[in-house]
Amino acid sequence: MELDALMLARLQFAFTISFHIIFPAITIGLASYLAVLEGFWLKTGDPVYRALYQYWLKIFAVNFGMGVVSGLVMAYQFGTNWSGFSDFAGGITGPLLAYEVLTAFFLEAGFLGVMLFGLQRVGPGLHFMSTIMVALGTLISATWILASNSWMQTPAGYEVIDGRAVPVDWLAVIFNPSFPYRLVHMTLAAYLVTALLVAASAAWHLLRGNAEPAVRRMFSMALWMLLLAAPLQAVVGDFHGLNTLEHQPAKLAAIEGHWENTPGEAVPFTLFAWPDMQAEINRHAIEIPHLGSLILTHSWNGQFPGLKEFPRDERPYVPIVFFSFRVMVGLGGLMIGLAVLGAWKRWRGMLYDPSSRGLWRYALYMGPAGIVALLAGWFTTEVGRQPWVVYGVMRTADAVSPHGAFEVGLTLILFIVVYFVIFGAGTVYMLRLIRRGPPVAQEGAPSGGPGEARTPARPLSAASDEGEPGSLRENGYGR
Numbered sequence: 001m002e003l004d005a006l007m008l009a010r011l012q013f014a015f016t017i018s019f020h021i022i023f024p025a026i027t028i029g030l031a032s033y034l035a036v037l038e039g040f041w042l043k044t045g046d047p048v049y050r051a052l053y054q055y056w057l058k059i060f061a062v063n064f065g066m067g068v069v070s071g072l073v074m075a076y077q078f079g080t081n082w083s084g085f086s087d088f089a090g091g092i093t094g095p096l097l098a099y100e101v102l103t104a105f106f107l108e109a110g111f112l113g114v115m116l117f118g119l120q121r122v123g124p125g126l127h128f129m130s131t132i133m134v135a136l137g138t139l140i141s142a143t144w145i146l147a148s149n150s151w152m153q154t155p156a157g158y159e160v161i162d163g164r165a166v167p168v169d170w171l172a173v174i175f176n177p178s179f180p181y182r183l184v185h186m187t188l189a190a191y192l193v194t195a196l197l198v199a200a201s202a203a204w205h206l207l208r209g210n211a212e213p214a215v216r217r218m219f220s221m222a223l224w225m226l227l228l229a230a231p232l233q234a235v236v237g238d239f240h241g242l243n244t245l246e247h248q249p250a251k252l253a254a255i256e257g258h259w260e261n262t263p264g265e266a267v268p269f270t271l272f273a274w275p276d277m278q279a280e281i282n283r284h285a286i287e288i289p290h291l292g293s294l295i296l297t298h299s300w301n302g303q304f305p306g307l308k309e310f311p312r313d314e315r316p317y318v319p320i321v322f323f324s325f326r327v328m329v330g331l332g333g334l335m336i337g338l339a340v341l342g343a344w345k346r347w348r349g350m351l352y353d354p355s356s357r358g359l360w361r362y363a364l365y366m367g368p369a370g371i372v373a374l375l376a377g378w379f380t381t382e383v384g385r386q387p388w389v390v391y392g393v394m395r396t397a398d399a400v401s402p403h404g405a406f407e408v409g410l411t412l413i414l415f416i417v418v419y420f421v422i423f424g425a426g427t428v429y430m431l432r433l434i435r436r437g438p439p440v441a442q443e444g445a446p447s448g449g450p451g452e453a454r455t456p457a458r459p460l461s462a463a464s465d466e467g468e469p470g471s472l473r474e475n476g477y478g479r
Contacts, residue, residue, distance in 0.1 A: 006400050008408040009081045012415060014382070016073050019419055021378060022371055023067030028142055028187065029194025030060040031135035034115075036221075038131050042124055051214045055438040056198075059430055061116055066426045073415075081408065085389050085399035089165045092158060092173055096148040104141035108134050139187065146186055150179040152390050153381070154247045165390070177247050181240040188233045189377065192335060193370035195225040199338075200367025201434045203360040206352070214438035216352050219363070223342035223351075230335040237332075238295070245296055245304055248391060250314060251384035253307045254321040256292055257282050260306040267292035267303055272326070275318040280308060316386045320379060328376040331369045338366055 034056060041049035075097070078086050086094075114122060114130040122130075157172025158165045167173050202219030205212075245252045253259075257270045259280050269291035273282035293302040307315055338359075345351045345359055385391055389399040 003405065003409070005403050005405045005408050006397055008405055008412055009400050009403070010396065012081065012408060012412040013077055014379075015412065016070070016077065016415060016419070018375055018378070019423060020067070020070040020074060021374065022193075023063055023070060024138070024142070025186075025190040025193045025371075025374055026063050026197065027060065027067050028138040028190035029192075029197075030056055030063065031131075031138045032191070033194055033198070033221075034060060035128075035131045035135040038128050042128055048213045048217050051438045051440065052218055055214070055433075055436075057116065059433050062426060062430050062433070064112070066423055070419075070423065081401050081403070082389075082399050083401040085394065088163065088394055088399070089152070089390060092151060092165055092167050093148050095167075096144055096151070096174070100141055100144035104137045104144060107140065108137035111137070142186060142190070143183060146183050147174045147176075147179055150182045151176050153182075153385060154178040155390055155393055160393075165393070178240075178243055181236065181243050184236050185233070185240050185377075188229050188236060189370070189374050191225060191229050192233060193374055195222045195229065196335070196363075196366050196368075196370040198222040199226065199363040200365075203363035203367075204434070205437050206360045207357065207364065210437055211352055212438065212440070214440075218438070220346075220351065222363075223339060223346070226335060226339035227343050230332065230339050234332060234336065237329075241296060248384070249305045250307065250310045251316060251321065252296070253305055253310070254316045254318045254384055255325045255380065256296070257285075257318065257322045258292065258304070258306045260308045261303045264301070266290040266301040267296070269295060273322070275322050277315070277318055314387065316384045321384045324376040324379040324383070328373045328380060331373040331376070334366060334369060335373075338362055 034053060037049050037053040037056070040046065041053060078093075111130040111133040114127060115134050118127055118130065151173055154177040155165070156176040157167060157169035157174075159168050160166070198218050199222035202215050202222065205215045206219065241252065241255075244255075254275075256267070257273050257275050258267060259282070261267065266289065268287035268289045270282060271286045271288060273285035273287075276283050290300055293299060296302070296304055307318065341359055341362065342351065345353075345356050350356050351359075387395050387397065389396045
């Protein structure tokens with residue numbers, strides 16, 4: 001792979017979208033989590049739920065801001081680096097992104113201020129509705145974005161007229177063959193990312209002797225979500241794999257590292273190998289006989305197309321697809337293991353017992369696993385689509401703008417520097433907020449009315465240094 005303008009443009013897009021996708025995933029999960037917390041608080045009156053809501057609301061606000069900023073870059077890149085794609089498919093992807101702004105972004109923007117700053121200014125019902133609307137907005141946003149991406153993966157409902165893709169059936173465009181599977185798979189991934197983040201935050205405090213009711217509650221809720229979502233994600237992944245086999249068989253063959261069929265023999269599942277694209281073989285392969293056939297054809301000796309059935313210039317880069325898929329699946333297995341171990345400890349009444357420090361460490365170390373699995377799944381999806389930008393219709397090489405390698409490489413370097421500075425600082429700040437821990441649960445109405453002491457309404461002023469006058473710790477909010 002030469003570092004020409006095409007490769008550098010792909011690397012630039014991959015870098016910026018890899019940063020961006022993390023923040024919306026956390027936003028989707030935290031928004032729903034906040035809606036659940038506020039709903040339980042209003043239903044039960046338990047101040048622990050209110051304390052957790054106040055705690056995660058600040059983290060949500062910082063993450064939401066970084067997601068919006070990182071997302072702006074993506075839209076500009078379609079015009080600057082991928083003008084060929086914009087010219088060909090703009091009649092389809094443009095309206096889909098516009099619908100996302102008109103429905104989801106406006107909905108979130110309309111209620112976000114009330115959600116962040118209106119707890120003392122509006123009634124509880126209206127504030128709860130605002131939280132629900134923001135959570136709904138994040139899900140609607142994901143729906144439109146994934147409709148656009150899924151159309152690029154499995155295009156439908158269009159005709160090519162004068163060299164441009166023209167929509168002829170918007171329902172077919174939106175509900176293209178892979179859209180339902182991608183939407184559910186991505187939504188569950190966002191919930192898993194958030195559940196692991198919440199569990200790791202609680203585990204960090206538990207390991208340091210902070211077993212306040214709010215810490216225990218968020219650890220329990222996170223493990224319940226893992227127990228529900230992690231096994232369900234495995235089932236959805238199986239359906240998604242069958243859909244990929246039907247509509248993107250070359251990608252599926254790369255995922256499996258499957259080069260060719262032997263007449264009458266089953267396809268093994270390759271646990272590990274080093275795919276050699278030049279020799280068209282797997283080196284150092286460790287295989288489980290028949291398991292590939294069982295997973296993908298649900299039969300003992302079923303077969304599916306191998307990579308050799310596709311021209312060399314229509315195959316994705318196999319090593320990245322092969323290994324990223326295994327990273328995703330391996331981490332998914334560890335998530336299920338954490339959920340099952342947590343359920344067993346809960347059944348034994350030992351979830352918060354000091355003897356469960358191993359479980360707490362497990363949860364702490366798994367904190368980044370959701371993000372890593374999310375990125376690995378995204379790499380599998382996007383690299384596996386190559387060499388097509390619109391699968392089977394438009395090649396990536398035909399979509400790139402006519403820039404030189406120097407210009408694209410220079411902007412890539414600038415993106416890397418700026419992103420690590422800005423979003424690195426934002427991430428460090430979020431970790432500081434997490435380190436503070438939930439505020440102490442207090443009975444009665446939340447503080448903050450006229451003339452009352454209150455935490456700052458500005459999220460970026462909520463993590464002052466220890467020992468500063470008015471810091472959260474000095475006010476009794478940290479342990």
